[in-house]
Amino acid sequence: MATKEEILDSIATMTVLELSELLKEFEEKFGVTAAAPVAAVAAPATAAGLIPSGELNVPNMPFLPVPLPQQVSFPGDLAALMPAGLMPAAKAAAVPEPKVEEAKETDAKDKLLAAATASYDFCGEALGKMDDSKLGDTIELFGGRQGPRAMAALILASGWADHYSTAAMYLRLNGILPPSAQPKK
Numbered sequence: 001m002a003t004k005e006e007i008l009d010s011i012a013t014m015t016v017l018e019l020s021e022l023l024k025e026f027e028e029k030f031g032v033t034a035a036a037p038v039a040a041v042a043a044p045a046t047a048a049g050l051i052p053s054g055e056l057n058v059p060n061m062p063f064l065p066v067p068l069p070q071q072v073s074f075p076g077d078l079a080a081l082m083p084a085g086l087m088p089a090a091k092a093a094a095v096p097e098p099k100v101e102e103a104k105e106t107d108a109k110d111k112l113l114a115a116a117t118a119s120y121d122f123c124g125e126a127l128g129k130m131d132d133s134k135l136g137d138t139i140e141l142f143g144g145r146q147g148p149r150a151m152a153a154l155i156l157a158s159g160w161a162d163h164y165s166t167a168a169m170y171l172r173l174n175g176i177l178p179p180s181a182q183p184k185k
Contacts (some may be wrong), residue, residue, distance in 0.1 A: 075171040078112045081163045082119045088159070089123040091139050091152035093130040098122055123156065126130040 002010075016021065082103050090097035103115045135150035168178035 009010050030165050066116070073084055073105060074166065075107070075109070075112055076105040077163060077166045078116055079105050079107065082115045084159055085156055087124040088152040088156035090155060091141070092135075092149060093128075093136075094134060094149070095126050099151040127153070 011022075068174065079102075082100065086097050086100065100115070100118070103112055107115075130153065135148060135153070137147050137149045139149050141147045141151060141155070164180075165176075168180070171178045
């Protein structure tokens with residue numbers, strides 16, 4: 001029986017076509033698919049379309065106070081999201097992280113939404129440059145922790161999902177149906 005190292009050395013010599021055929025045979029033999037990770041990595045691009053539309057639907061009134069003391073206010077969540085999304089998107093795509101002015105919870109709605117839109121635009125452009133052949137590369141994540149490049153895309157997706165749930169809650173508390181709950185047109 002070959003060792004893992006021997007198997008990896010053998011795979012390293014294969015052409016893309018040979019690898020594709022090997023993957024198909026592997027999937028058939030073991031009843032698995034390699035498509036799931038790709039769907040998880042594509043999630044941020046899908047979220048990028050929903051989140052801004054939800055934020056833009058927030059009423060043109062001062063942001064309401066926090067519904068419960070344990071919750072972050074909507075503007076506070078929005079302000080925190082901007083820098084939090086830039087780093088994982090940049091790391092996932094191996095592109096430089098832009099330097100942006102830090103948004104504050106006390107900023108006006110227009111300024112927060114402009115910062116959010118710029119953040120999503122950067123993330124969308126960065127993810128469009130993501131190279132799936134490099135998703136297994138080891139990179140530095142938060143606090144000097146090492147991990148695969150794919151983890152950065154998953155961190156971004158989970159952060160956006162968390163943010164969207166906060167935005168959806170805020171919209172519902174203001175009597176507005178979030179974009180994901182609206183009927184298809």
